[in-house]
Amino acid sequence: MFTVLNQTLLCLCFPVSHSQITRLYSRFHSLDKGENGALSREDFQRIPELAINPLGDRIINAFFPEGEDQVNFRGFMRTLAHFRPVEDNEKNKDPTSGEPLNSRANKLLFAFRLYDLDRDDKISRDELLQVLRMMVGVNISDEQLGSIADRTIQEADTNGDMSISFSEFTKVLEKVDVEQKMSIRFLH
């Protein structure tokens, strides 16, 4: 069963080493308490370090495609593939696969989607406020938070529609080392 899985994965756009797949499959299996080959939101929330992360729910949401409640191993790997370090791409120059999932643009898209609650490809003031509220809890007043949100939109918004599109988002973060901040390195 495992080698079939291996082959399927190698055909997709993220080549991972054999041992890394084995390890991640082990991890997937240990998270899957119901042993039905798929993870639910509760399975993720059982991880204490994730449960105390202020953006834990948003990150969990990123694993589940629109309207679905279960994610299988393929989906799990697909989302994790965004966090592969960028250097690994040199080994895989597959012209047909298009842009790899762990490119700078796709990493930025992942982060953008954490802000974009209703998945309409725009971060509205409301959405920004909600995410800010998740990050600060009860420690900052509504007015202060509102002014932070206004200032952020003002600085990012170039076409005057009072919301941040993906290209505006990319422009604001063009000097940030996204590749390093959004990558996870395997030790072995």
Added chain:
Amino acid sequence: MESYLFPFDSLICMLLGISFTVWFTLLLVFIIVPAIFGVSFGIRRVYMKSLIKLFEWATLRMERGAKEKNQHLYKPYSNGIIAKEPVSLEQEIQEMRRGSAEPEFDMSDIFYFCRRGVESIVDDEVTKRFTAEELESWNLLTRSNYNFHHISTRLTALWGMGVLIRYGFLLPLRVTLAFTGVGLLVVLTSIVGLFPNGRMKNYLSDKVHLMCYRICVRALTAIITYHDSENKPKNGGICVANHTSPIDVIILASDGCYAMVGQVHGGLMGVIQRAMVKACPHIWFERSEVKDRHLVAKRLSDHVADESKLPILIFPEGTCINNTSVMMFKKGSFEIGCTVYPVAIKYDPRFGDAFWNSSKFGMVNYLLHMMSSWAIVCSVWYLPPMSRMEGEDAVQFANRVKAAIARKGGLADLLWDGGLKRGKVKEVFKEEQQKLYSKVLVGSSEDRSRS
């Protein structure tokens, strides 16, 4: 017809009789009598050394098999599979603020939380403590075979023989011993209970307890090494240890006499508890009393104040952890204000996994697993006694003791609560994270208004 069967019958009976007699004599001579006197023939250590050689050979075989097929042997790493930088929230966010004229909030702040979150999904410090530790190499037990491939025919044959030996010879032997040990405990402690209170009774009770626990130790083929016995717990103190399984009790109690603490159970456990308490005072709580923390504390302090009573044995983690780490110690036993004798217990997982995964296996299943493993090998370290220092509260004291135990046993020292095995993490920890981040945001605005 019948005349043919009679000689066979009597022959069979005779053979059975002889084999049983031989069996029981061997048992008595090699196991029970040494247990009574606390001596050992050293058979178990020889057994352990031969097993180690066997496992090393098996690993070499598997590595050779892997090299032939040009693949890598799967190696589990319990120390973590991804590189986690120990950078705090403030540090990372300061780094991302390029220069001084910064907005209070930067859209890139989200990267920190995002990466930490995904890191914890791939590998977190807590959930892996509640399942059996993965072994570096296979120990010829099916139950510890995670992804070990390249198992040649010879290895399979060895494994088959292992199964025969473990289930055909060792398991019946151990079960017999276990029944003997428990049976003797119940009977003898009840007899000792008939004596009037005094030095004679205490002496007999100690001897009886030690003997029965030693038989139980042999029933598990437990090979225990005790270190620093000069620090053994004395009367009027509390002994704390890290908890991996119910067997911890047997391991500690076969080397010293303790007063046990626990909830009253029904069934066989209840019978044992009632018998034990006749011989010497143990502390059993009714289920309803367990919730009342003051009552619990009072009973413990009363016991400790009486110098003639044995030291109390407590496991402050409150639940079984898989012996790779020590989790939060509950502060109850550290509030009593007496000397604490820490003990570190470390099992060698190659011979048999002692961890009781109570959500997966019931007690009977667990005991069967124990008795059909190769052996239980562990080391016990008695640490020097500790007391609460001036200005230290119970929680700090508990953490200090925990750190000492973790250091000695080579275990990871975690602040997380063992109760997370079943329960959810408290909201207050998330609120702490939010507070930290708010400080970073608000802090920078204060600086700006000052400048």
